[in-house]
Amino acid sequence: MNNIRVDIRLRPIRFGFMVRPDDQEKILEIFRINTCLWGGIFNPIIPFFQDVPSWWERFGYHFEDAKQIINGYMDFFEPDFLVEAEKGIADGFGYDPNRVIQLTDILADPEKGSWDKHGLSVHDLYSELYKEEFRFESRRKHNIVHVEARDNIFDGFVAAHFGSFPVQEEFAYFEHNYKSVFDPKHITLDASTLQELYESRWTSALGMGCAKLRINHHHRQDFALFILDVEESKDLVDLWNLRAVSQNVVPIPLQWIEELSPFCKKFILDNYRLVRRDSGNVIYRATSMFSRSIPDNKIEEIYKNYLHVDKERANILQVWYPPIWRKSSEKVFSPKRPTLEADEKSVDIQIDEDNPEIRFDPLFPEFASEYGNKFRLANVIRLENWGNASQIATVFPWDYKNPSLPTFQIIRNLLLPTTEGFTIFPEYENFSEVWYLVDGTTAFNQWFNENQVSATLSDAGRATQQIIQTLGGIIGIHAIAHKGLIELLNKIANRPVTKTSRYQTFRKRIDCAITNEVAKKRIFEALVECKAVELGLELKCHKCGDWSWYPVNQLDYSLTCSLCLKPFNFPVTDPENNKRSRWAYRVIGPFALPDYARGGYAAALAIRFFASIVNEIDRAAVTWSPGQNLELPTGEKMETDFMLWYQRKQFLRTDHPTEMVFGEAKSFAKSAFKKDDVNKMQLLAKTFPGSILVFATMREVENLTRGEINRIKKLAEWGREYDRERQQSRAPVILLTHTELFATDRFRSVWRKKGEKYETLIKPGSVRSDNLRVLADLTQQLYLEMPPYNSVPIQQSHQQNQLPSTASTQDGS
Ligand SMILES: [Zn+2]
Structure with missing residues (x-):
């Protein structure tokens, strides 16, 4: 028997919105849709372009082409569904067309029903929050805000940073519900109200959409002031994605930099800390990060006039945007995607080796109404096969785009092998998942088949498989990881006919082959117990004088000689005479095969x-x-x-x-x-x-x-x-x-x-x-006496792949 541990995590569906970074109107619509989605703030926006725009990298460096950048965003965020701002722009990226949807495929018009829509809207969440909390308490103390721009050039900024609701008649219920459930304070945004908000704790519609979610950022994050031009939609997209990765981003509109300058400087000074550690001092400080639309020649002046503080070490300027689309490297720090979790559980399932099958109930948010659209939420499943004796395949080729494996389900629903685990989209709460697992050989065969390669186990492969199986899985192979032992087994296997070794000799040889005293005894026993070798008796034939070996369960009073094929009697009167009988091990199964x-x-x-x-x-x-x-x-x-x-x-x-x-x-x-x-x-x-x-x-x-x-x-x-x-x-x-x-x-x-x-x-x-x-x-x-390989030959040194949040440095002094 073998156990599989199944870890199940519930999270919202992750939509990747694909849009041209200069499409102001569609980008605003995306912000609004996400305001209405549970966890919507974490849905990335994937910029689409045919050619890399000149503003993409400062100083004219171009490391990737347009397709690599777009694929890079996708690989980083691994979207469950792609949402096209224009029909057809996601073509050509190898993404499953069944999971490519349009902006109109998300929010539901209550008059028309929601069966063909996607994701879980905040509607159910708001109802739950109202029932649990907000109908009893004074709502004012939560400082929940509803923000609107004083000047409409800030509409995009407000939507990206605080959230705003769709303007279409059929979706008016979202804003209506937000206002009636939370009774938010109405804020008309200008430089001074923004500063007031930054100096207080507040929750806006975008933040409220993350209720009932735990966000794990996995690493320490310093603060960053992100200076952006609110009239540039590409800056808003950058802000949006930056915040999906880093929790401590404080956007500062370039339009208000003068008014907000005192706030920014105080912020930088307040967030400067030097922590003394044995390993060296660590500096925490707030980075001033400039968006990509702000021209090189303006940065210095803006920085000097409005952001630079007197405490020299607290100043840190960053003119590049963290390249989240770039393949991460372990040599430099790269951004990490946070994980979202609404609920989680683990179950241990005993499996039958011949029919490995697991059954588990997916997780649903308690607040979600019983019925809704088909793809409302995601469960991420991780499988652990301790010991892996049964060789069950738990790792599959990484493919969130259009995977052909694994094929665990009889009726194949979506099942994506991602870096989080296997992502599924359960439809009904009380509907168990049943997965039929396979062993590695079967999984590889399926995969080869998908790749038009025909594959069959080779003779050598069969021997390898049997060795690992006999030894009880990967852990068991440790027993034979001794050169002397393998040579001994091979020597016995190469003996003609009998392939045996007398008990005393075999033990002595193992003693010589393995130096570790404790291991000696254990390995000897392991080999006998797992039946790599089998015990039997060698008996001398009275007729021809040759020795034959008989396994214990085939001994009898009368035996047949394996050479002359004549019967002879067991030496019952003199059983201990070693001239007539002796105990011996024989190598069996794969261990009896020649040539190691x-x-x-x-x-x-x-x-x-x-x-x-x-x-x-x-x-x-x-x-x-x-x-x-x-x-x-x-x-x-x-x-x-x-x-x-x-x-x-x-x-x-x-x-x-x-x-x-x-x-x-x-x-x-x-x-x-x-x-x-x-x-x-x-x-x-x-x-x-x-x-x-x-x-x-x-x-x-x-x-x-x-x-x-x-x-x-x-x-x-x-x-x-x-x-x-x-x-x-x-x-x-x-x-x-x-x-x-x-x-x-x-x-x-x-x-x-x-x-x-x-x-x-x-x-x-x-x-x-x-x-x-x-x-x-x-x-x-x-x-091979080769020089060290520089794994990132073309993209180093110009730029560090760093997030602002980790700009802290080791300081020797
Ligand atoms: Zn004989």
Whole structure:
């Protein structure tokens, strides 16, 4: 029996609104729609353009093209649904057309019903808040405000910052309800009322739409004053998205900078703090961030006149907008998307290994009325398979856009594998989800099928699978991670006919093979218990004098000799005479296969490395498949030794996207990595761009030949080339040796103890070796004598990928 833990989190649907950044009218409409949606403030706005506009980056740098920027926004926010401000603008981004909707597909006209609308509006939320709280209490004390602009050039700003309601007749009920439930204070916005609001605590319609939601920002955030031109809709879009990422943004209209200058300066001084820590002092300060529409030549003057304070260290000016569309890098701090949570629960489900099936009830907000439109809210599901003995696939290729996997449900509803988990959109409250899980091999086969690749388990793959199964899953592989033991098992397996080893000899050999005293006994017992070896009696035939081996359950008074095939009697009168009988273990199943279980040991050890050796603080989860024979769409045939979907998990945060890993595993044979192997891996990388290629051998690196090193190195150099389209290197190559495959501790500790060369590479705390792209670089430097790889060759140094909120710096003094 095996347990699966299912973590379920309820959150609002995340809509991504796609709009041209200069479309003032549509952008205002988007703000208004979001004012009416539960959690609407966190729905990102994805700017759409054919060509990157000149204002996009200051100083004329262009790192990405228009499509990459738009895809970058999408990848960062992973929208559940895309909302087009103009029909057709989302075409060509590979996003499931069934989840592309229009601005008119969200809010419902009560006269017409809501069945074809999307999301959960604030209507039910307001009713609940009224019932619970606001009908009893004095509403004034909450300082709830309804803000309107004095001058209509501020309409967009008011809508983006405080929220405003749709003006259409059929949606008038939203504003009406807001006013009657909360009795908000009416504010006519100008510079002085804005300052008054900033100096008090207030809640506006946009904030009220986040009631019943917990927002987790996951990292410390400093304050930022965001100076923007309220007449520029692109600045309003930037404000909107900035606030969806960072909680401490205080927008300052350029139009009022003079009036608000004293407030801004006080704000900067008030938020300056120096905290002394053992590791150095940390400065907290408020950044002055300038929007993209404010020209370079004006910034300095504005900054000097209105924002600069006398305390020099409190001043921090930022003229660039945080590039949330850029692929994040671990070398510099990058923005993180907060997670939203209305409710959560975890259930432990016992599964039947042959029919792994889980059943759970999705979460619904208590305030939501029983019936409504089909897609009202989202549940994010995370699966944990502790021990992973049953090989159940819990990690799938990252694809929020248009996934073909996983296929857990019989009637396929939307199920998106994202960095949050599997996102679903449950329709009815009391309708259990039933998911039929699959093992890694099946999942990979399905995935290959979707990619027009035919795949069948290879003989070597079957051996790998059986080894891991017999040992009881990934954890069990630790038992065979000893060179001497594998050599012993192989030696027995290579013996003609009997494949046995006498009890005493077998124990003694294990003692010699494993140095750790405690491990010796445990491993010996584990091998016997999991039936890698089977106990039996060797008996000498009276007729031909040869020895035959009989398992315990086949012993009898009369036995048949396996050589001469004649019957002979059990030595009942002299059972302990070791000239006639002796206890012996026989290797069975995959362990009886010659040539290091047909390469199965090496593949199993390599899988173990990725599943439980390389990861550190945060877990990495894998779905693995042993070797398969593949036939590519081009008709080319090949065999892989193992495959993985590898995903780094982050505690309480969104995970990293899944990496696709192909592996070639070799035992101890000399010059084993041949030209064919290398070519085959290259072909896989061409077929599946961005894949990670692993060469794993049980040999020490010194025992690799020059030819092998050169071949792998050449492929690694090819793989290092930067793929502009995907914004990452083409195919990182990892070389694993004896040191990694037989590791008895975490990877970092193993390398630290291995010697100076290893230690220097792994020592810096910032080296994330569980990032396979970093690991590739490390093993290339060490084993292939390659120079360090600069993973972001074209986009560094000009700009830091920093959020204003983390502008705090370590200060040595
Ligand atoms: Zn015989």
